[in-house]
Amino acid sequence: MSAKTSPLITTDHPATPRRNGRCSRREFLRSAALGLTAFAAAPLLCGHAAHAATTGGKPMLIVYFSHSGNTRRLAACIQRLTGGDMAQITPLTPYPQEYDAVVEMAKQEQRRNVRPPIAPLQPDPTAYDTLFIGYPNWWGTFPMPVATFLESFPVGNRTLIPFCTHEGSRLGKSEQDLRRFCPQARLLKGFEVRGSRVDDAEPSVKAWLAELGLI
Numbered sequence: 001m002s003a004k005t006s007p008l009i010t011t012d013h014p015a016t017p018r019r020n021g022r023c024s025r026r027e028f029l030r031s032a033a034l035g036l037t038a039f040a041a042a043p044l045l046c047g048h049a050a051h052a053a054t055t056g057g058k059p060m061l062i063v064y065f066s067h068s069g070n071t072r073r074l075a076a077c078i079q080r081l082t083g084g085d086m087a088q089i090t091p092l093t094p095y096p097q098e099y100d101a102v103v104e105m106a107k108q109e110q111r112r113n114v115r116p117p118i119a120p121l122q123p124d125p126t127a128y129d130t131l132f133i134g135y136p137n138w139w140g141t142f143p144m145p146v147a148t149f150l151e152s153f154p155v156g157n158r159t160l161i162p163f164c165t166h167e168g169s170r171l172g173k174s175e176q177d178l179r180r181f182c183p184q185a186r187l188l189k190g191f192e193v194r195g196s197r198v199d200d201a202e203p204s205v206k207a208w209l210a211e212l213g214l215i
């Protein structure tokens with residue numbers, strides 16, 4: 001990985017909501033100067049029976065974007081523990097698998113504040129009042145396909161619960177950015193774990209869900 005393309009070098013990237021034609025002043029995101037490790041590929045270890053995840057009798061939706069699988073495995077862990085439904089954010093144009101290429105592409109997308117087109121989510125998120133929203137930390141915040149999703153349906157005063165995988169930057173500025181994208185939403189405490197430790201995260205995931213009163 002070249003220093004030129006490393007997301008962990010401090011840099012400037014906007015993630016500016018476009019809803020209602022209002023663009024708030026650009027905030028420039030900083031990435032932490034921490035080393036990346038290789039992506040983990042171990043199988044999911046969260047194996048508990050599903051708990052019926054409902055809020056006021058309505059099911060919850062676990063929405064996630066994942067490029068190399070870590071966030072997908074964390075989403076699956078949450079699904080198994082809560083019994084919520086799952087929906088993946090899928091860009092219509094897949095990101096490159098080659099690391100330097102995706103890093104550079106993500107950097108350019110953030111700089112240009114683009115909204116990569118995504119496939120319609122299944123199931124339809126408008127049917128849910130409470131949504132988990134999961135993503136890898138890309139350049140200090142959520143990837144741009146998540147921005148596309150957040151602007152694709154009326155989030156309104158729905159409840160959003162962030163979760164994130166990363167390699168050192170934790171949630172970065174993603175919670176602040178979620179707040180800016182969804183100013184009316186009820187934003188609950190987020191969860192973060194290193195991508196390389198997702199498969200050991202079940203106890204922490206359980207503690208977090210219990211603290212939120214969801215299991």
Ligand SMILES: Cc1cc2nc3c(=O)[nH]c(=O)nc-3n(C[C@H](O)[C@H](O)[C@H](O)COP(=O)(O)O)c2cc1C
Binds near residue numbers: 166
């Ligand atoms: C384009 C790109 C940018 C990244 N930027 C950061 C970053 O700023 N901070 C960090 O800790 N990790 C960063 N990472 C590492 C990922 O957040 C981490 O590997 C994550 O677990 C990947 O999740 P996934 O397997 O669901 O795609 C970046 C990875 C990529 C591919």
